Amino acid sequence: MAYLTILSYPDPRLYRKAAPVQSVDDSVRALVRDMADTMYAARGVGLAATQVDVHKRVIVIDISEARDHLLTLINPVIVEKEGTQYSEEGCLSVPGVYDRVERAQRVKIQALGSTGESFELVAEQMLAVCIQHEMDHLEGKVFVDYLSRLKQARIRARMEKQLRKSVKTSAIHPPIF
Numbered sequence: 253m254a255y256l257t258i259l260s261y262p263d264p265r266l267y268r269k270a271a272p273v274q275s276v277d278d279s280v281r282a283l284v285r286d287m288a289d290t291m292y293a294a295r296g297v298g299l300a301a302t303q304v305d306v307h308k309r310v311i312v313i314d315i316s317e318a319r320d321h322l323l324t325l326i327n328p329v330i331v332e333k334e335g336t337q338y339s340e341e342g343c344l345s346v347p348g349v350y351d352r353v354e355r356a357q358r359v360k361i362q363a364l365g366s367t368g369e370s371f372e373l374v375a376e377q378m379l380a381v382c383i384q385h386e387m388d389h390l391e392g393k394v395f396v397d398y399l400s401r402l403k404q405a406r407i408r409a410r411m412e413k414q415l416r417k418s419v420k421t422s423a424i425h426p427p428i429f
């Protein structure tokens with residue numbers, strides 16, 4: 253198992269656009285496994301490679317309650333979208349922050365799986381939200397970017413405060429390995 257470091261908002265590396273995966277080889281499969289381990293350990297429902305500072309179009313998702321339905325999306329493309337829904341979103345890169353975002357109610361995507369096979373998937377409700385949220389990460393977009401400037405400023409201040417606190421804490425306590 254390997255746990256990757258998740259970038260925190262407003263880290264500028266979250267704003268990089270990811271490049272398509274040229275071939276689904278062992279290095280990509282290793283990345284998928286490490287991303288899945290990281291997502292499960294952090295109790296997230298989705299993680300994009302951008303969030304672990306790998307700028308390739310790779311996403312892992314698991315919205316199942318039992319946490320045993322891993323969905324891997326490589327080079328995902330939305331081919332159809334329909335309707336509108338609003339839901340509270342959170343993000344592993346913006347811990348403790350949740351807000352309402354508008355998304356398509358239903359999306360149809362094409363992607364490659366971890367064995368390199370091409371597939372189509374129709375997603376609705378929460379899975380559709382999750383796919384759109386993670387695909388935004390690959391474009392260098394964070395859900396916070398949809399909120400008002402005032403909210404964005406507040407979140408930035410809050411994240412900076414959290415960062416200062418964690419730096420202070422690690423200076424007082426010896427590191428735990």
Ligand code: NI
Nearest residue numbers: 342343344345
């Ligand atoms: Ni996110």
